[in-house]
Amino acid sequence: MKSPVRVAVTGAAGQIGYALLFRIASGEMLGKDQPVILQLLDLPHAQTAVKGVMMELQDCAFPLLAGMFTTDNPEEAFKDAQVAILVGSRPRSKGMERADLLQANAEIFTVQGAALNKVADRNVKVLVVGNPANTNAYIAMKSAPDLPAKNFTAMLRLDHNRALSQVAEKTGTAVSDIEKLCVWGNHSPTMYADYRFATVNGQKVKDLINDQDWNANVFLPTVGKRGAAIIEARGLSSAASAANAAIDHIHDWWLGTDGKWVTMGIPSDGAYGIPEETMFGFPVTCENGEYKLVEGLEIDDFSRERINITLQELEEEKAGVAHLL
Numbered sequence: 001m002k003s004p005v006r007v008a009v010t011g012a013a014g015q016i017g018y019a020l021l022f023r024i025a026s027g028e029m030l031g032k033d034q035p036v037i038l039q040l041l042d043l044p045h046a047q048t049a050v051k052g053v054m055m056e057l058q059d060c061a062f063p064l065l066a067g068m069f070t071t072d073n074p075e076e077a078f079k080d081a082q083v084a085i086l087v088g089s090r091p092r093s094k095g096m097e098r099a100d101l102l103q104a105n106a107e108i109f110t111v112q113g114a115a116l117n118k119v120a121d122r123n124v125k126v127l128v129v130g131n132p133a134n135t136n137a138y139i140a141m142k143s144a145p146d147l148p149a150k151n152f153t154a155m156l157r158l159d160h161n162r163a164l165s166q167v168a169e170k171t172g173t174a175v176s177d178i179e180k181l182c183v184w185g186n187h188s189p190t191m192y193a194d195y196r197f198a199t200v201n202g203q204k205v206k207d208l209i210n211d212q213d214w215n216a217n218v219f220l221p222t223v224g225k226r227g228a229a230i231i232e233a234r235g236l237s238s239a240a241s242a243a244n245a246a247i248d249h250i251h252d253w254w255l256g257t258d259g260k261w262v263t264m265g266i267p268s269d270g271a272y273g274i275p276e277e278t279m280f281g282f283p284v285t286c287e288n289g290e291y292k293l294v295e296g297l298e299i300d301d302f303s304r305e306r307i308n309i310t311l312q313e314l315e316e317e318k319a320g321v322a323h324l325l
């Protein structure tokens with residue numbers, strides 16, 4: 001039996017938390033032979049609700065759930081954590097712009113970054129889900145100077161999965177057969193979902209679609225505005241699909257992708273003209289618990305324009321929180 005992995009999850013009483021915790025405990029994230037200890041964080045007023053979720057987790061009798069606790073203290077929640085999924089923050093509500101969220105949530109991530117810096121396992125894999133996810137991940141990374149910057153990532157996987165499904169529908173193919181798709185930039189409507197390199201059963205997706213008008217005017221807006229469409233329809237932001245993307249992100253980082261491309265928000269090393277440390281969605285592959293940037297892709301004029309738009313938005317978000325760092 002492997003020794004348990006400590007997984008910290010913040011915002012445990014929230015709707016993503018509810019869709020996430022049971023799947024972590026059942027082994028879908030780190031493998032069906034990997035016990036886990038859940039270290040849950042939420043605000044003081046949410047502790048009773050988290051205890052209710054823990055009662056349900058207990059009632060599932062998951063063989064891999066080796067322990068769990070809840071706390072409102074980040075330094076307790078992140079103690080020795082090997083995986084930290086930072087979900088807890090204020091979600092966007094109907095009519096609210098993401099920029100409005102920036103200030104409200106930025107302070108949370110300075111505190112949590114500092115706590116991770118102090119108490120987490122030195123190899124902790126951090127995934128920021130709470131919006132604005134890229135900038136929150138950047139803030140957490142900058143607030144944790146003693147941890148390697150590469151340990152901090154932002155969730156672009158939901159965008160990646162949304163793009164996969166749209167391409168599969170358009171081409172009449174199975175999502176599982178599509179390879180080499182990626183999403184560049186910010187987890188926001190400015191993201192650039194890119195199928196120029198994608199293949200399906202060896203055929204080029206670009207040739208199968210062969211419709212730049214669909215790309216620019218249907219595909220990109222559909223993927224980019226999907227979060228808002230879900231809020232409009234549900235009255236609440238996406239939760240099950242977001243939890244699923246978080247599972248996918250950590251699963252692949254932990255267990256590898258067998259050479260397949262996935263999208264992760266990672267601190268830039270300067271590649272593709274993205275300034276160093278910018279938390280940016282890039283195509284990566286994962287192996288031996290590390291992600292690796294897919295390098296050397298050609299960036300055409302249309303792509304450069306789209307990448308510049310999403311980069312500019314990230315630079316503005318970064319400038320908006322500079323006084324906190």
Ligand SMILES: NC(=O)c1ccc[n+]([C@@H]2O[C@H](COP(=O)([O-])OP(=O)(O)OC[C@H]3O[C@@H](n4cnc5c(N)ncnc54)[C@H](O)[C@@H]3O)[C@@H](O)[C@H]2O)c1
Pocket residue numbers: 010011012013014015016017041042043046087088089090091092108128129130131132133155156158159187237238239242245
């Ligand atoms: N990156 C993505 O793809 C993606 C997708 C969907 C949602 N989101 C974001 O995820 C976040 C959570 O969404 P949700 O629907 O679960 O929201 P929710 O309101 O249902 O739950 C949020 C939880 O976080 C808790 N919380 C707030 N501040 C906290 C803090 N400082 N420490 C610990 N916990 C805290 C709240 O008490 C609540 O229980 C939102 O910011 C949302 O916009 C991101």
Ligand SMILES: O=C(O)C[C@H](O)C(=O)O
Pocket residue numbers: 091092131158226227228230237238
């Ligand atoms: O768009 C939002 O505010 C929610 C989330 O980030 C999403 O993409 O569904």
